[in-house]
Amino acid sequence: MNxxxxxxxxxxxxxxxxxxxxxxxxxxxxGAVAALADVDLxxxxxxxxxxxxxxxxxxxxxxxILSGVHTADAxxxxxxxxxxxITNPQQALDxxxxxxxxxxxxxxxxxxxxxxFLNNELNPLRLDEVGMEVRSWELLGQLAAKIPSVRIPIAxxxxxxxxxxxxARSLLLDPKLILLDEPTAALGVAQTAEVLNLVERLRxxxxxxxxxxxxxxxxxxxxxxxxxxxxxxxxxxxxxxxVSTEAVVAAITGAADNAVSRRATHGTPTTTEDxx
Amino acid sequence: MSRRDDTLASVAADLQDERLRSTQDVGGxxxxxxxxxxxxxxxxxxxxxxxxxxxxxFQSLNSSFLSSANLTNLxxxxxxVGVIALGIVCVLxxxxxxxxxxxxxxxxxxxxxxxxxxxxxxxxHGIVAAVATGTAIGIIYAFVYNRFGVPSFVISLAxxxxxxxxxxxxxxxxxxxxxxxxxxxxxxxxxxxxxDALSYVLALVAVGGFLATRVLRSRHRRASGLSGTSWQxxxxxxAGLAALLIVALWYLNGGRGIGWMFVLFVGxxxxxxxxxxxxxxxxSVFAVxxxxxxxxxxxVNVTRVYLSVFVLCSTLAAVGGVLxxxxxxxxxxxxxxxxxxxxxxxxAVIGGTSLFGGRGSAFAALLxxxxxxxxxxxxTLINLDSQWRFMVTxxxxxxxxxxxxxxxRSRASHGRA
Numbered sequence: 001m002n003x004x005x006x007x008x009x010x011x012x013x014x015x016x017x018x019x020x021x022x023x024x025x026x027x028x029x030x031g032a033v034a035a036l037a038d039v040d041l042x043x044x045x046x047x048x049x050x051x052x053x054x055x056x057x058x059x060x061x062x063x064x065i066l067s068g069v070h071t072a073d074a075x076x077x078x079x080x081x082x083x084x085x086i087t088n089p090q091q092a093l094d095x096x097x098x099x100x101x102x103x104x105x106x107x108x109x110x111x112x113x114x115x116x117f118l119n120n121e122l123n124p125l126r127l128d129e130v131g132m133e134v135r136s137w138e139l140l141g142q143l144a145a146k147i148p149s150v151r152i153p154i155a156x157x158x159x160x161x162x163x164x165x166x167x168a169r170s171l172l173l174d175p176k177l178i179l180l181d182e183p184t185a186a187l188g189v190a191q192t193a194e195v196l197n198l199v200e201r202l203r204x205x206x207x208x209x210x211x212x213x214x215x216x217x218x219x220x221x222x223x224x225x226x227x228x229x230x231x232x233x234x235x236x237x238x239x240x241x242x243v244s245t246e247a248v249v250a251a252i253t254g255a256a257d258n259a260v261s262r263r264a265t266h267g268t269p270t271t272t273e274d275x276x
Numbered sequence: 277m278s279r280r281d282d283t284l285a286s287v288a289a290d291l292q293d294e295r296l297r298s299t300q301d302v303g304g305x306x307x308x309x310x311x312x313x314x315x316x317x318x319x320x321x322x323x324x325x326x327x328x329x330x331x332x333x334f335q336s337l338n339s340s341f342l343s344s345a346n347l348t349n350l351x352x353x354x355x356x357v358g359v360i361a362l363g364i365v366c367v368l369x370x371x372x373x374x375x376x377x378x379x380x381x382x383x384x385x386x387x388x389x390x391x392x393x394x395x396x397x398x399x400x401h402g403i404v405a406a407v408a409t410g411t412a413i414g415i416i417y418a419f420v421y422n423r424f425g426v427p428s429f430v431i432s433l434a435x436x437x438x439x440x441x442x443x444x445x446x447x448x449x450x451x452x453x454x455x456x457x458x459x460x461x462x463x464x465x466x467x468x469x470x471x472d473a474l475s476y477v478l479a480l481v482a483v484g485g486f487l488a489t490r491v492l493r494s495r496h497r498r499a500s501g502l503s504g505t506s507w508q509x510x511x512x513x514x515a516g517l518a519a520l521l522i523v524a525l526w527y528l529n530g531g532r533g534i535g536w537m538f539v540l541f542v543g544x545x546x547x548x549x550x551x552x553x554x555x556x557x558x559x560s561v562f563a564v565x566x567x568x569x570x571x572x573x574x575x576v577n578v579t580r581v582y583l584s585v586f587v588l589c590s591t592l593a594a595v596g597g598v599l600x601x602x603x604x605x606x607x608x609x610x611x612x613x614x615x616x617x618x619x620x621x622x623x624a625v626i627g628g629t630s631l632f633g634g635r636g637s638a639f640a641a642l643l644x645x646x647x648x649x650x651x652x653x654x655x656t657l658i659n660l661d662s663q664w665r666f667m668v669t670x671x672x673x674x675x676x677x678x679x680x681x682x683x684x685r686s687r688a689s690h691g692r693a
Contacts (some may be wrong), residue, residue, distance in 0.1 A: 069573070090575040105573045109566035109634035110559070118563055118574040124556035130496050137289045148293040155687070169574075 018045040019081070020177050020208040021066075021097075026075035028061055035061040036232045039075070043177065048199060048209040050223035050240075052216070054252055057229040059212045060102075063181050066210070067099035068092035080176060098170035102182040104162055112136060112150040112157075116169045139168045142205075143198050160191030167198055177208045184218050196222050216245055230254055288503035302509060322679055323627055323643045326672070330647065334654030341654055344531030351534065352465075354649035355541040356381075356600035357616060361623035361641040362541075362548055363592030366585045368624055369552070370565045371633025372428040374417070374589045376435035377620050380410055381597030382612025383439045386446040388461070388598055389453030389607030399460050403598055410594025413439065414587035421586065422579045428586075436617070444609055452608040455601060465602025468536045472529045478539070479521040487514040537599060541642075544592075548638035561585060565634030596620075615666065622669060623648050626676040632684060647672065 021043040028036040036058045043049050053059050064070040066077075068089040077084045079095050086092050092099070106115050113129070113136050122128040122135075136150045145164040147157070154162060163183060170178050180199065184192040199222045202209050213219050219226060220240055228235045228251040236251040253259070313321060334341040360377045367374045384406040392402030413435065420431050447453060455462050470478065487510065494504035528534055552558035563571040564581045572578045600616075601607045625631060626647050627640025648669060655665045 067573075089573050093575055099573070101573065103569075105567070105570035107563045107566035107570050107634070110562060114559060114562070118571065119556070119560065119576045120574075121556045121559055127554050127556065127559070130493070130500050130502065133290065133497075133502055134500050146293070148295045149290060151290070 019043070020045050020079065021210075022078040024076045024078070026062070026065065026072050026077070028058075028065060028070060028073050034232055036065070036072075039229070039232070039234055041227055041234075041237075043208045043210055045176070045208050046203055046206045047225070048203050048211060048223045050219040050226045051210060051212045051229060052214070052219060052226055052248065052252060053229035053235075056231070057252075058232040059229055060181065061232075062229070063099065063179050063210075063212055066092065066097055066177075066179055067101075068097075093173055093175075096174070096176040097179065098173060098175035098177070099179040100163075100166045100170050100181065100183060102185060104166040106154045106162060106166060108155040109153060111153055112147060112165055115154055115165060116150075116172060118169075120172060135172075136168075139171055140164070142171070143168055143201060145198075158191070159187050160194050163187065163191070163195050164198065167195075167202075171202075175207065177210065178202055180209065180211045182212055182214065184213065184215060192218065216248065220245065228252055288498075289501045291503050302512070305509065320628055320639065320643060322676075323647060326626075327643070327647055327650065330650050330654065334650070334657065338654070338657045341657055344528050346653065346657070348528055348531040348533065348535070350646075350649050350653045351528075351538045352603070353653065354645045355535070355537045356596045356603055357619050357623065357649075358541045358596075358641055358645040359544060359599060360593045360596035360616070360620040361627075361645050362544055362638060363589035363596075364620050364624040365548070365627075365629050365636055365638060365641050366561065366592075367428070367589045368629045368631060369561050369633060369636055370582065370585050371568075372421075372582070372585070373621070373631075374432045374435075374586070374593075375429055375617060375621075376413075376432040376439060377589065377593035377596075378612040378614075378617030379436050379439040379443060380413055380590050380593040380612070381600060381616060382607075383413075383443040383446065384410055384594035384597030385601035385607035385611040386443045386453070388601055389455065390446050390448075392459070392461075393453050393455060394448075403461065406598050407591060407594045410590040410592075410597070411587055413594075414590030415583070417590065418583040418586040422582055440613070443612070447607060447609060452606055454606045457605060461598065461602035462605045465537055465599060466605070469533045470536060470539060472533060475525050475529060475534050476522065479525055480518070483514055483518040483521065486517060490514075537603070540599075544595075545638045545642050548641075552638055557581075557584065562634055567634075593620075615662075615669070618673070619645070619648050619669065622673040622676070625680065626672060628680075630680055630684065631677065632680075 019042055021041070023039060023041040026036055026039040026041075027034065039058070039062065041049070041051075041062075051059050051062065061070065065072045066086065068086045068091050071087050077086060079097070084095055086095065086097070089099075107118065110118070113132050116136050116139065117132050122131045133150055140147055140150070143164060145161075145168065147161055147164065154165065157165065167178075167180075167183075183195050183199070187195060196218060199209060199211065203222075211219070211223060223240050226238045226240055226243070226248055228237070228248060230252060231254075235254070238248060238251075331342060340346055360381055364374060364377060387409045388402045388406040391397040391405045392399055397405070417428070417431050417435065420426055421428055444451075457463075490505065490510050490513070494510065497504040525534065552561065560571060560576045560581050561584075563574070563576060564578055568578060571581075597612055600611060604611070623644030624636070624640055625644065627636075627642070627644030629636030629640040629644075651668050651672065652665050655668060
């Protein structure tokens with residue numbers, strides 16, 4: 001179900017009980033560059049939070065910290081009410097944080113079952129192929145996904161089908177939070193709609209979803225709240241229903257007068273100024 | 277979902293999609309099989325075709341090529357390098373290479389000679405020391421690879437030279453250590469053959485085991501609401517396998533029969549096949565070969581997979597070295613040199629293991645070495661020297677690699693990468 005929000009600070013209106021993730025003061029430096037500085041974020045069960053921002057805003061860094069690819073330099077991660085440290089991908093999975101990476105991270109040479117259960121195979125010394133295949137059909141059924149066979153290599157699936165497999169895999173370990181990194185970036189119109197349906201189905205199942213996206217249309221279609229990152233810092237958290245696209249774009253670019261809005265009024269791009 | 281189950285309850289869960297074509301009867305299987313080959317999924321077909329061509333040519337040049345005596349000899353001769361090729365299959369599956377298996381096998385033979393003959397160790401201790409040498413080398417390779425990220429072909433190129441030096445050093449001034457003819461390892465390499473009756477029993481046990489696992493799996497699948505292979509197809513497969521084995525054994529038993537060394541090789545191939553296809557380790561080997569980063573993000577301990585694979589390869593190379601020493605009844609300076617290295621690698625590739633990683637099977641080692649040994653044996657029979665053997669083997673290897681690349685491209689365009 002959908003948790004209704006009414007202001008910028010998530011903790012006040014939604015009860016602490018269904019808060020899945022709380023980030024406080026997350027910072028990450030790469031050498032002299034502060035990729036993330038003092039970032040806060042709350043995500044609740046049954047809620048889709050979109051993270052938007054320009055290139056270099058720190059979206060991917062944030063996803064990588066949550067998925068255990070990078071470790072935060074400072075700040076705290078509270079997951080389901082408890083302090084958590086995530087230093088490698090396995091720890092994130094064990095906590096209940098599943099990530100669907102932008103490149104999907106699927107093995108082309110393995111079949112659908114092999115990918116879904118990679119490193120989580122039933123019965124490691126004598127693989128239970130039957131059990132895994134039955135569970136695969138269940139998972140794909142939950143997502144109402146149309147995959148012709150789970151015994152064909154990933155290479156023969158379309159982009160949308162691969163995205164479906166990647167999302168189904170993230171559901172395998174019964175996670176509480178799912179991170180979707182640019183889930184629609186490489187997809188056509190129909191496939192994008194399919195994936196957005198999947199995201200809504202995840203929310204219906206009571207999962208917390210973080211979706212990183214460039215596409216404002218997709219974000220507005222499924223997100224309950226929109227968190228804007230700008231140059232590695234929080235730059236506003238908005239209720240999707242209560243904010244205009246222009247306001248979000250302004251937060252992303254850091255000014256009401258920006259290249260996007262000028263384009264909208266003049267119809268021609270201006271190249272004399274940058275967006276700072 | 278439940279609606280789907282109600283309307284389609286009579287159709288197995290994995291066959292409900294209308295886009296699927298039936299593979300439930302013999303005709304459907306053949307049709308899909310032909311399409312797979314067209315799509316570049318060649319499997320073992322090129323090897324079998326190649327084998328038939330090679331055998332036909334040599335048989336027409338020298339009628340004793342297909343005699344049971346020559347075939348028996350061929351199987352014994354190929355076992356040692358075959359075991360080495362089995363290790364190569366493992367490293368190729370993760371997309372790496374080991375160029376030093378020849379030197380490692382030579383060093384292993386030298387260690388066996390030095391411990392067992394020179395220092396009068398019991399034979400078992402000598403063999404364990406030789407094999408452990410290989411294991412240690414694998415650990416060193418994996419450490420250098422994982423810790424410093426040096427490409428494996430450079431590491432093993434260094435190993436190729438370094439361990440050849442160590443082999444010469446271990447052998448000492450004389451350069452050759454003869455193994456006594458009454459020792460178990462030499463008898464194993466030259467004299468021990470499976471009694472005729474026992475060979476048939478073994479073949480029947482193998483067919484029975486094959487049929488039993490297939491029937492049980494099929495039943496389990498049906499019980500779980502999935503499609504199972506039809507009894508008709510299972511029966512045909514088992515009968516075909518049984519006929520093939522019995523005829524082959526009957527023919528070979530007309531000569532000296534099947535050597536235990538070859539049985540050991542086949543046993544290792546079967547064990548490796550099981551490990552690669554039916555265990556989590558095997559799945560992670562294929563995953564690392566297919567997309568290392570994806571495997572890592574799924575939580576696969578990639579470092580450990582590389583360690584296991586390098587250790588397996590060097591250990592099997594050492595086992596091959598021990599077998600070769602038994603076959604030759606000596607550890608010599610020439611042990612493991614010459615074409616051993618490239619034959620092992622060529623066998624794995626000719627058998628259908630991709631150099632690009634992620635594709636192949638344990639049976640590649642068996643089929644590939646059979647091709648190479650057939651060429652070598654045939655050329656020896658028609659009195660062509662090693663100069664010709666090198667050239668022909670080189671040409672076959674090139675053909676196999678070209679086929680690998682072409683079928684890879686074809687798979688990509690047919691969506692079967």
